[in-house]
Amino acid sequence: MRITIDGRVLETSGAPTILDAARRLGISIPTLCEHRRLVPYAACRICLVEIAGRKLPAPACATPVEEGMEVITNSPKIQALRREVLDLILSEHPSACLICLEKENCEEAKSMIRKTGEPTGCILCPADGRCDLQKVVTEVGLKGLSHPMTYRGSGVRRDDPFIDRDDGLCILCGRCVRVCHEIRGADAIAFVARGSRVTVGTSMGKRLLDVGCLFCGACVDVCPTGALTERAVRYASKFEEQRSFICGLCGQGCRLGLRLRGGRPVDVRPEDGSPNDGQACVKGRFVIGDLLGHPKRFVRPMVRRAGVLVETSWEDALAAAGRGLAEHKGKTAVVCSARDSCEDLWALGRLSRDVLHASSVRLAEDSAAYLLGCPDGAEIYAPPMTVDELSQARIFFIFEESLHLTAPIFGVAVNQALLKGAKLVLVGDGEYCLDRYAAVRVKAGPAEAGGFLTSLLRVLINKNNSHDRGRPAGFESLRQVLRTLPPDSPTASVKLDRIVGFLEKRRPAAFIFGPRFVAGPWGHRNAALLWNLAGHTGGLYVPVGWEANARGAVEIMAEINRGAFPRSAELNKPRALILAGPDAAFKRAGEEFVVALDAFHGDAAAQADVVLPRTVFAEQEGMFVNAEGRLQFSSAAVTPAGEARLIRSIAADLARALGAGVPALETRDAAFKDLIGAVPSLAEAIRIVRGNRPALIAGKGFAAKGFVDIPDLDMTFDPAAAFPLRDPDDYLNFPTALEIKSLRTARRR
């Protein structure tokens, strides 16, 4: 296609808008309501351009180019029209400062008078300096205002956590409403009322808490003015630099940008690119600043003296730890965390295996989601899948998971698909964020869901009988097994017809589940059934790990544990413990010596003999494997709080204190090289990352896409001995998690 913009010719393919074409030519057209992630809206009328042969000017953002189109973006007529439209917009937006004669003098005195209840001009506005409207005023060249000012707002609304809303600053561009609907699918806010009284609001004027808002902050991020702001940093939003890091608060591995002023965090914004592509969630968006500098952080090592933990120096604490651990060499257990980077886990694992000869090294969290059908072997890991693949699915099965809380970015992908007409089958006995979108709701907990899955699989396999050529391995034996399994549960089978109907019309399917669904004695069977269902329908098998590095940790732990430990009952009773993973339920039982590597004051650390302050995710560089299986590298965005050290430094320090030959894993490069040399699955993924594809960790044992045996219920499973299933928000005893939990309770009301 060939079009002319301001006399310049552009050859283009596809059907871009005039705005896209102009940008390609480097021609700037001012915009306000346009946002590159959102469907064109054409409401602000700032981007109007002239098109030869059309009576009325057209908005560049929403007008597709046509062959031979001649566009003029900057004729005096258009410029005058833009000024007039902007004049109209500003008559409803506090704009005293734009035309003030004292503007320049004011700049100097600004810091003194900025805070105010209701802004009347830019100088009093939290968005001053980063406001799109200010930019457009400059670009359009508006000099004066000709209409009387109308204040639309009635003060700043603060009924909700995290977000301040000031209708007086709102220009009704609709970006927040659209992002809430088009991207997040929360539909918490919408336009209310009509004509000059229209505002952005909620159903019946309720609080955001009561209308299904998940406080993802996407609306704040797209707001072009100061109408929506983050309360905590309302007047502190001018930052000096932005540093990228990988969020460690759940398994999604969102790339976030920490904004800093004078080296201290101001706020956090989601960054572009996979996996989160500009989206975040309530945790990543609003609480990381609090977390990093929280008053409950350990900033100095502590040692128990006369029964009381007292602060001391690193030398002292390490010496104490060294003495204690040396006594129980070979009888020490180590608890790691799947939230730590691969390098840190590897360093701690090597310390445990090669120096301490630990009796056991395990993860604090349940990693069952990534293991399949192997109660003890841990030999089969789920294959990778990407967010993009997930958003292509046309029917979703979600088991026992409030996806928007435990895996917000998967939640976004599911929303995108639901908006395009995908269907959702929600299985679980609780209440979930996605309840209101479910086409079929099966009330069955992890224990009962096995019956439902068996019935579904049986119906599908029997239906497919006649024309199913090239059956994958294990088909016949699977059918045999299905015959022997108990009959269908009557409650679930009522809905089976409908679900089977969906599955026949809609492919691919996605089966999404979290640790809760595969924990307990029925866990391995549930996982095996799901895997077989996914295999049979050609669907996606999507385990949702709750921890930042759950996938990586599973691989590393398998390598560390590979035949290295004598597992006699006597040795399994450890005398000393290194607690590097969070364990809110930890009760000291017979251990003589406990070293805690912790970041926040909490119950576990309070029982330790030595507490070594450790860094948290934004303070350390390292590699994380997210829930997709994607290898990502995070850099350190801030310096560690106080004297906190990285886990791998602490591991090296402890090795030195024990007087052992230190594996030189202190630097990131050394730890990384050693790790890659030892764990082939990671090495394989790294090899691929050097190409263009994302680095995805390959699942082991799934290459054949065959069926797996359905194991019997694991009757040896002892719930008391199993690790308690932790809350996904329980980050290192992270205090602000309490606030998020209360939010969730409020929402379920």
Add this chain to the structure above:
Amino acid sequence: MNRLLHPGHLEDWRKRLMDETVLIRRTIVVTAGTCGRASGALEIRDALRAEIDRLGAGDRVGLLVTGCHGFCEMEPSVVVQPEGIFYGKLKPADAAAIVKQTALAGKVVEKLACKIPTTGRVVARLEQIPFFKKQMRVLLENNLRVDPEKIEDYIRIGGYRALTKGLFDMTSEGVIEEVRRAGLRGRGGAGFPTAVKWGLCRKAAGHPKYIICNADEGDPGAYMDRSLLEGNPHAVIEGMILGAYAMGANEGFIYVRGEYPLAVENVGRAIEQARSCGLLGPAILGSEFHFDLQLIQGAGAFVSGEETALMASIEGRKAFPRQRPPYPAESGLWGKPTNINNVETWANVPLILDRGSAWYASIGTEKSKGTKIFSLVGRVKNTGLVEVPMGVTLREIIEDIGGGVPEGRTLKAVQTGGPSGGCLPAASVDLALDYETLAKAGSIMGSGGMIVLDDRTCMVDLARYYLHFLEEESCGKCAPCRVGTRLMSELLGRMTAGTADEADLARLESLAQTVKTASLCGLGQTAANPILSTLTHFRSEYEAHIREKRCPAGVCRELASSPDQPARPIGRKALKNKERGRS
């Protein structure tokens, strides 16, 4: 109810229905549309029924309750058929005379009949009454013949005959070609050739396709669509089935504004009846074509009449319009090709197919074919719905049909096209009513609203009224319309209150241009029309308000003055002074 599995079944049924009525000598038609019911038509109906029962004349005298016939000024009224004897402004007590003398004996009750005001001559028959004499009622006449609650009545007068013809004797392209030859243009206001629109939708890639009937009639003082839907809903349904057949759509929607409860009731019932007869649903009349209709109720927004807003509303979203292109024919409801036409357009389709495009094209002017229903209201003696062939002059409508402005008054202007339209000054009463002429004169045909204004109307106040309406009804999506209508309404308010100055007039004019050029949808783009057209023809009135603080028509309360006093604001301001003096 009969389920019609074959076109022959329909004809058999029609024949049976026609035979049934042979015994009835005369029928009393009670017109009970919304307007009739408001003035007591149902009481008249009850009185007539009681009287017929009392005389035991049920086998000789029929009683038919229909929709509105258009002469709203005279409601409640009855027509005694077949003579067409018309009685208006009735009271229940008149029932005895009507049944005994007219229905049974065929005599005219003189004291109830219309009289020509100038001569006092009695005119009893419809075709003699000036209001009806000049009209050409091809659509509205059926309102007098059909009980909207009964599909049988519609079938008896030849209903669904056009459908049989379309489905079994013509191809889809043939139907479009017939509509093209008839020269039918959209009756919603813009006058876009219907066949072209249908052709675009037919050719558009994408499946399924949808068709919509826009019955969200929101112009103040206009109620053509309401009368058609209330009085003869099957005509609209038949038109839509034909349109769906022509375009290859299998699903349609009738979007009726929620403030029309009777229309909602009648259309809903009509859809049910058509469905149970096999005229809607799978295999219509045994053909391979299937089509079904859904009734959607609007929730009271003027802007929902804008096609893209209406579609958003059907989809369950807030009625915000969106930028066109893409036009609905390419991407409409749920992104699929969609055709949307006005009630009157759909109602014309069966007529064209039944009587032929040549007949239809013979009515009207060269470019505007067929008849058009106007709702004639305002300062005119006979208000009501008038159906005239395209090309008649305003004078014919106002003076011959409407009886002219009240005694002692002079015609000042005619407002056509509702809030989107404009005012035509008295000097242009000889203009022919067709799409092009009206547009050239600075107004639009619109959906058919026609408000007659005499010298007691203040044009500034009129513009203020419309702008206030638009300010309230703007959806608020795009900035020029949302802010612009409010500011223009405020400025006009100041003018009528006597607080405006010359600069305000200039500001009003420039605002009007901005809103017109920059707005997103038709509502905003035409929102300035009431101002621009009154400024063109009645600028002096604006100047009188601003410079002399005087309202020439004596309407604006705060500027009212007596002839012997120099112009001085009284009204609210004077009252305030008075109160202050007292206290």
